[in-house]
Amino acid sequence: MLGRRFSLIRRQQRCARSLRRCHDPGAARRKWRVGPQPRKDAWREFAASFVNAGLVLPPKLEQGKAEPADVGELVAAEAKEGAAALLLPQGQALSFAGKCRMTCLYGTVRVFGFNITPEQPPYNLFSPPTHCALTIEALPYEAPEKSKKEMKLEARATLRAHHVLREARCKLMKSFRPLCSMVLLERLDTPVTRFILSHPNFSHIFRVKRQRSLCFTPENAALASTGIGKQNSESGLLMSESTGLAIEELIQACQEEDDGCPVILVCGPKSVGKSTFNRYLINLLLNRLPCVEYLECDVGQTEFTPPGCVSLINVTEPFLGPPFTHQRTPRKMVYYGDTSCEQDTERYIDALKYVFGSYRKEAPLVVNTMGWVKGAGLLLLIDIIRLLSPSHVVQMSAEDFKDMPQLTPEYIRFTAGLYTKGKPQVKHKHLDLGETEDWRLYEGQRELHTLTSEHKLLCVQPKFPGAGLAGEARVHSSVLRDLAMLGYFGQLQSPEMESVIPVHSLVPYQVPFNAVALWVIHADVTPTHILYSVNASWIALCRIVDEVKCQADGPVLLTQTPTCDCLGFGE
Template sequence: MTREDEGVPVVLVCGPKSTGKSTFNRYLINLLLNRLPVVEYMECDIGQTEFTPPGCVSLSSVTEPVLGPPFTHQQMPCKMVYYGQTSCEQDTERYLDVVKYVFSCYKKEVPLVINTMGWVKGDGLLLLIDLIRLLSPSHVVQMDIYDWKAMPPLTPEHVHFSAGLHTKGKQQSKCKQLGADSMESWKYPEGEDTSAPQHKLLYVHPEFPRAGLAGEARVHSGILRDMSILGYLGHLQSPDIGAVLPLHSLVPYQVPFNAVALRVIHTDVAPSNIMYAVNASWVGLCCIPEEVRCQTDGPVLLTQTPVCDCLGFGIVRGVDMEKKLYHILTPVPPENLRLVNCLLLGNIAIPNCVLVGQQGIEGEIPYVTSDYNYSIMGSGKLRKKKQHLKRREFPFECDYT
């Protein structure tokens, strides 16, 4: 796989859920590592990430074979943005802005493998066409299922003439009417041929049992996401200690309210309730270019979600309203924490077993209650999740080593 104009292949892998995209990516990376010291990997599937906790778009340098599931090889990427959700259906424009921001760091010196979402129906297919136009891969590997007609072959001609979700085909204007700022941001890279894609399409028809049947997967996607978070939290543990320490026994960092900006990504929260939302939550530790200034002792609330570097993640273990301090547990090293000036709270939850399985606590467990009214509007997913966890009862020991 060579590319005459740029010298290195850029391979984008796409297809429906449960067709083997992740397995193919690992095999391809390992195959390339037999000949090269490093391979770049760009994660565009925010629901099933390979090297980071869920909800991220990232660019990673892979130097060792990828042999296990994602929770066994969590690592710090070269560039990472916390999108804050496992699906981008509600804000596809911000998703594409994040992808473009991360992709801009790719130096085109080594091969790049790009993973995409399994959402390839309706708007998901149109969004995939936008991604192909934006990333200009040299090869598109399309995982498909026999007799599955929802996804046409993504040939260069099809991508060239078909309208995407935010871009138009050749016979139409190049950009959707998104406003002056958005249209300016959707210019093609300088020197890029906008006439037609030149990628090679490689078709793969998986024939393994239950291919494409996401509902029959042996491990639920939500459990895989939880295990990735647990794998990340394992870095909080000291390698010299045999027993796993519960989170409440670890010493958190104290962060003044006015030292970091705060933003809830996925929903609108009244300023008077913001601390209730942040307490006991999973947050992205980010760095925005603007200096955080506050005339009072905080908190500093952002009105828009920034597209910015994410340096890692943490758990807000507590909020001290008297001293105006966040108490944050994180494995991010101190030299990187000095760069953090923004906390992003998304729709990624701390795994239940982290809260429920706290050892050494007598009486009521912090942040855990059974006194909850499931008739409240919007609590249906909580009831479903509760029943799902009860039914499975975790066949494995759930810790964060």
């Protein structure tokens, strides 16, 4: 027994020496130095810190003192079948993938720039992996003049009114804090999404991929019941400092009524984030304005219509998803018929002038342009700026993109475009053009009258990964065009029917052949083969104002492409 006791003592001494070396690695080197020695019981305190690791006890609060402020974490609970209630403390946010319907129950939240309060209706949220993830963010709001108990009673009554299960109510109210926000997320199924998901190539478009860094918690299980999955915050919208400053200045300009309605033209190379910038800006403006006008000049990646269109639309509802989820009927639209205007820039300019003529300057106008900004594309962009006379030009460019000069007012004034001449830098002594100038077209000998207003240039450099690199986009542009066309045809599905009706099973409209005029765009087709080209093709349904002589036995064959109103599409 004695020997065993001595061995135990020696083992404890060795353990103490090792603990001292761990606590102070330089102790061995300072062994023979002269100086004050550490206390003999210092190692015991260090050893006790290992024993009590993870058992950090908070100090007891003194009686009468307030509890320290705690931001808290978001809490999600299954509210009912296919629905979840989410509590977001002030400053917290949820980035997600999938689709759902959101109702704000308490407080104020922001989704992609748009503020939502309990007084507003439910909104459909679409967050596929083809675009940056949507984020539900709890916003600070003015606290009502009520006690915490009264606010909790009000929040509990709201949850009960929306038939949230008692267990979920208890879980949320246990974490309730003043100035928090609560939303109800429900599983979403629309005719458009049903039609898109019925195609095998896009059946996975809203599938939620679980993040490796996120563990499967009860909160994630509650969110999964609604068809969404939590994502990392980096997958959401990433705002650079220059983007925030530009948006702040544009919002202030749109709120000032003295200068009229601003015309904001957004330009830049492909895959730099122009469409995302436009959606976010318009959502922010809709928080303060009843509507915003939107002019689509990018025939390759359109926002509200199928590809190949130049359109003007009055926007009154927020963008809470990609273009294929919010296809709408524009106020004015011309079908150009191609995803690029390189082959016929003159007709593209004619279509743009025709559509822009419907803008009445009753609301701010946001102009989306093409990503073709090299060579002739840059010259065409100069012509567009002269034609539209924007008050603000937002020039977006990647950090290493050097092919596009800064579009300052001086550069636009003196540089020749594709069809317009620049202003001579040496003004003639006897020629005073005043505020208007006559820009003479090089081709066709036509004149394009514009106002040479001075625009303000706002340079923006996005910071999201792959900005400006078209090859590193989330999905190919042709896939997005196919989705936009499916989204358009999905509007023909009946909301009452759960099954998808094929397009060829829909009841078609019928008109007599002699009331139809046909023309094939961007291709030369002999008259005897035109009906073959029409069969099973994408067709723009347009209205020609000019009188056309009808034929008794068949359709009228046009001799050129008219610039006229496009009312819709058929197949």
